[in-house]
Amino acid sequence: xxxxxxxxxxxxxxxxxxxxxxxxxxRNLNYPPTKHCQYCELKFSNCVFFWYMIISLVxxxxxxxxxxxxxxxxxxxxxxxxxxxxxxxxxxxxKSTENIVEANFAQRKAKEALEELTENLQDKVDExxxxxxxxxxxxxxxxxxxxxxxxxxxxxLMTVQHHLRTPLTSMMGYADLLLAGTFGKMTKKNRxxxxxxxxxxxxxxxxxxxxxxxxxxxxxxEVISLKDGVNLCPIFTDIFKDIELEAKxxxxxxxxxxxxxDCTIKADEQKLKAALMNIFDNAVKYTNNGGVTIxxxxxxxxxxxEIKDTGMGISKERLPKLFDITFERTxxxxxxxxxxxxIGLYLSSQVIRAxxxxxxxxxxxxxxxSTFNIELPIEKNLxxxxxxxxxxxx
Amino acid sequence: MTKKIEKKVLIVxxxxxxxxxxxxxxxxxxxxxxxxxxxxxxxxxxxKEKPDLIISDVLMPKLDGIEMTKKIKELNEDAKIxxxxxxxxxxxxxxxKKTGSLDYLIKxxxxxxxxxxxxxxxxxxx
Numbered sequence: 477x478x479x480x481x482x483x484x485x486x487x488x489x490x491x492x493x494x495x496x497x498x499x500x501x502x503r504n505l506n507y508p509p510t511k512h513c514q515y516c517e518l519k520f521s522n523c524v525f526f527w528y529m530i531i532s533l534v535x536x537x538x539x540x541x542x543x544x545x546x547x548x549x550x551x552x553x554x555x556x557x558x559x560x561x562x563x564x565x566x567x568x569x570x571k572s573t574e575n576i577v578e579a580n581f582a583q584r585k586a587k588e589a590l591e592e593l594t595e596n597l598q599d600k601v602d603e604x605x606x607x608x609x610x611x612x613x614x615x616x617x618x619x620x621x622x623x624x625x626x627x628x629x630x631x632x633l634m635t636v637q638h639h640l641r642t643p644l645t646s647m648m649g650y651a652d653l654l655l656a657g658t659f660g661k662m663t664k665k666n667r668x669x670x671x672x673x674x675x676x677x678x679x680x681x682x683x684x685x686x687x688x689x690x691x692x693x694x695x696x697x698e699v700i701s702l703k704d705g706v707n708l709c710p711i712f713t714d715i716f717k718d719i720e721l722e723a724k725x726x727x728x729x730x731x732x733x734x735x736x737x738d739c740t741i742k743a744d745e746q747k748l749k750a751a752l753m754n755i756f757d758n759a760v761k762y763t764n765n766g767g768v769t770i771x772x773x774x775x776x777x778x779x780x781x782e783i784k785d786t787g788m789g790i791s792k793e794r795l796p797k798l799f800d801i802t803f804e805r806t807x808x809x810x811x812x813x814x815x816x817x818x819i820g821l822y823l824s825s826q827v828i829r830a831x832x833x834x835x836x837x838x839x840x841x842x843x844x845x846s847t848f849n850i851e852l853p854i855e856k857n858l859x860x861x862x863x864x865x866x867x868x869x870x
Numbered sequence: 871m872t873k874k875i876e877k878k879v880l881i882v883x884x885x886x887x888x889x890x891x892x893x894x895x896x897x898x899x900x901x902x903x904x905x906x907x908x909x910x911x912x913x914x915x916x917x918k919e920k921p922d923l924i925i926s927d928v929l930m931p932k933l934d935g936i937e938m939t940k941k942i943k944e945l946n947e948d949a950k951i952x953x954x955x956x957x958x959x960x961x962x963x964x965x966x967k968k969t970g971s972l973d974y975l976i977k978x979x980x981x982x983x984x985x986x987x988x989x990x991x992x993x994x995x996x
Binding site for chain 1 (some may be wrong): 885887888891892895898929949956957970980983
């Protein structure tokens with residue numbers, strides 16, 4: 477704590493009544509007078525003298541009283557001695573009082589300064605409290621507005637889900653009934669048409685689901701519902717069956733290396749399967765020459781899939797943006813390869829990350845193929861259970 | 871000719887197309903089928919038809935599937951109910967689960983056959 481500014485200005489060093497920092501402190505902490513003398517630069521002897529004087533005067537009166545009681549009169553020499561003592565004491569008493577008055581004056585000044593400071597401080601505290609309260613109100617209002625906005629978004633999202641999916645579900649339902657022969661036997665041509673209709677509807681449902689999932693991820697909502705004990709083996713088997721067919725159609729090779737046994741994982745089976753399928757399917761989709769090599773490895777508490785293709789590759793500039801929502805397929809990819817919406821990698825990466833997994837890609841550049849790596853934490857390796865997962869191998 | 875199943879299913883669905891699809895499918899599978907187009911009608915049909923299984927949509931006018939389920943469960947705790955919805959939202963599905971131990975299915979993730987299979991499992995039909 478510093479000495480108030482105006483006190484320093486009015487009473488300067490060496491002037492009567494000057495008080496230093498210690499003095500200011502001594503007064504405000506109500507130190508006893510001897511300490512005041514010490515801290516306020518009064519001569520200590522003055523202070524001590526003040527007390528001596530009082531004690532001496534008391535002693536003089538005691539002596540006079542004693543003299544009157546024993547001898548009945550006051551002796552002449554005693555009167556002279558007392559008179560001399562009173563003059564000497566009077567001088568020092570005056571000095572001491574002067575110093576004390578000066579000190580009191582300084583003390584009063586310091587006290588006033590302190591009161592003013594306290595008042596200013598209180599004003600400042602009040603002002604700042606008001607400002608904090610104002611900021612809090614603004615923040616509260618903004619939060620309420622955000623919450624309201626978020627509710628509107630959620631409501632909109634739910635409405636969209638309901639209104640987009642409802643007719644699609646009915647379309648699929650009618651197709652199912654037709655194909656099941658509920659309305660009578662169909663000609664082969666009619667069946668072909670209904671199957672195409674069904675495939676298109678399924679594709680549309682997938683697209684709607686993907687877009688809704690992206691919106692949910694963007695809103696930071698929980699999209700994944702993890703369940704314990706999901707076996708990875710049948711997931712991979714189904715995926716490999718599908719991509720093997722595709723690879724055969726394209727005339728490219730597909731090599732799969734997989735250890736025996738299988739393992740369980742905490743997963744949202746449907747979502748994880750779709751995410752993995754997208755990555756494996758891309759490798760086949762973007763490879764026209766050569767083929768795809770898939771290596772599955774169980775390493776400690778992780779399962780790792782390495783998907784290496786000899787396809788179109790990815791340029792170094794595009795590689796870091798591969799899993800971003802803003803990623804767009806190159807013109808060459810759009811021209812030469814099957815249709816895609818360019819959101820599959822973003823969605824797959826979000827799903828894999830939501831499973832506490834990792835996904836990353838490597839490529840030497842365009843036309844030089846690429847390698848995608850997926851790592852997922854596993855719950856239990858069932859290798860010892862002697863469950864063998866049948867995998868198609870080329 | 872499909873073998874008749876001695877079980878009655880009440881289908882509560884406001885979308886007329888999907889209601890018709892489910893009615894045709896369950897009838898073809900040999901079930902006895904009753905229908906209602908909203909929660910209020912569904913509640914009345916439960917009293918009247920005494921179904922073995924209730925398959926209901928969630929978002930419906932007048933009384934939604936969640937409220938209807940709560941009311942049915944108050945009357946009969948053992949009532950078998952499968953809720954069908956098209957909304958895949960974590961908060962939303964959590965609110966469905968809170969209505970009691972029941973199944974809910976996302977319509978667009980399933981084929982009609984899957985719904986029939988689920989119903990058979992729920993009713994203990996092989």
